[in-house]
Amino acid sequence: MKRAFRKIAIANRGEVAVRIIRAAQELGLETVLLHSEVDVGSRAYRMADDRYCIGPAPAPESYLHIERNIQGALASGAQALHPGFGFLSENAQFAKRCLDEGLIFVGPSPQSISLMGDKVEAKKRVAKIGIPLLPGVECPTASPDKILEHAKEIGFPVMVKARAGGGGRGMKILQSPQGALELIESAAREALHSFGSSDLFLERYLDHAKHIEFQIFVDGVGQAFHLFDRECTVQRRHQKIIEEGPSVALSEELRQEMGEQARNLAQSVGYKGAGTIEFLLQDDQYYFLEMNTRLQVEHPVTEEILGVDLVKEQFRTAMGEPALWNPIFLKPRGHAIECRIYAEDPYQNGIPSTGVLHGTLWPDGPGRRFEVGFEEGDLISSYYDPMIAKVIVRDETRARAIEKMKTTLAQTVLFGIKTNIDYLQAILSHPEFVDGSMTTQFLERNFPNALKREPLDSKTSQVAQMVWNLPSASSSNSSSQASSSDIPSPWSTFWRGV
Amino acid sequence: MKRFIVELDGQREEGWFEKIKGTLWVHWRGQTLTWEPKSSERKRSRDSDLHRGEILAPMPGKITKILKQEGESVKSGELVLVMEAMKMEYSLNSHRDGLIKKLKVSVGSQVELHQILVEVGS
Known part of the structure; x- marks a missing residue:
């Protein structure tokens, strides 16, 4: 059944809200951002065609408040709603309330959400179609x-x-x-x-397993696809940090088998739209872990290796349209890696870093993609998840993708807020990550403590001292002007504002 | 954010910097660092001010209250003047016991960062 809509409400924030707005814009859809009071300083707020404040900063009073989101969507004249990920995206009650009010929920039915959300019921379904369980x-x-x-x-x-x-x-x-x-x-x-x-x-409990997941998609006319695998083994306290695809741990036979199982599962529960089937893999034996009934944070990995746009297809599915994909072309090409940029200090055990984001530089280039939620002048608050952006790269081989990611992160600049970039670099250089043998215990075992800050080498301190003394560096709240004779320097210095 | 280029042994290297609230953020050789001048004049003068018993303005602002006049005695930690900056009040105390030797500002004075406001002597 085809159902047209012109205006879409976004019940989310940060980089995923930006991602959804972009897809909507490309499809000629109008957008309204349902936002909290503090998120008026965010990229999605500036990009949306329309904005509606649904409440104060604490998530239970805004982003997790079902009725305020419903009311905001209706009051702004939206006919459909995209929940993003996190917050209310896997809340069956919310999906149902949307349908009750005549809003198209861009996602699966409330029945699918509650069936797969009950981990025990989900396992019964999974056992029925023969997927191994722990x-x-x-x-x-x-x-x-x-x-x-x-x-x-x-x-x-x-x-x-x-x-x-x-x-x-x-x-x-x-x-x-x-x-x-x-x-x-x-x-x-x-x-x-x-x-x-x-x-x-x-x-x-598996003590040397890998986390492997399959992206599945059921389009607006009921065609079910499996869009290959991602490996999300690098986790800390079950929070993913680096994701990649395709996984080096799967043989072609195993990939085919697991992909088919994932597709069958999606079809058997009458699923619709984008979803993810998560597995644990240990010693070539795989076990069903859970199903996520929404778009995943790491969906760009799949988009990059297959050349697809999952969010636009989500919209088309909600409109009752078939996916535009030709299965012949749905084959992974090369290797993609995603790093999540968190506003936290890796030298202080990852404590969140809050405040105003100052200058940023995202070094563009072939095969590099930046999903960015905040820009210069925006406030990074302590109310929400500290993920402020994602960096995704694709190259022909895994080794080249790792090198591309390391180079890209080394050229990425964020001032005013501490980030986990040095931590990501340390992981990307670790031998277990480089050879692909890491397991879900990788971080706990190899990075149990905060990173240790090496003392600045003398050249770096000299450069810092020199930059501090540049005439262009002085700001109104500094009176310090050391004389140039302070610096025993073989350097000559140039500067220009950018 | 501004770019800087240094030349070291004939090699040009590029970096980025921005001064934020007295801290230098530098991106250099693939890493972002924060840096504050440790041995610079600022620290040196702060230490010697403590020693000499000067009271400095901790930030630019306006003097709103003066509680001690020249010649009056003062104890370490005792309130000497009050200033206002960014709509907040700041109490400025003496760092030592002694006499107010010189009062360099009056109520309403606009002051700069680290400007000497009061000299306390023995």
């Missing part, structure tokens, strides 16, 4: 003692997880029976606090 036990309302007994049956190490959960909360690894009871109780408390239900389940 050995596990579902234990709703069981006492911690009973859960411990089940854990012993499965064998240690074992993971206890929240039934309604995701994102690492309500998730604990039990290494042995010692101390397991406390961890189970703690997981139940976290689950209750985060998801409103203390129901837990147990799963075998």
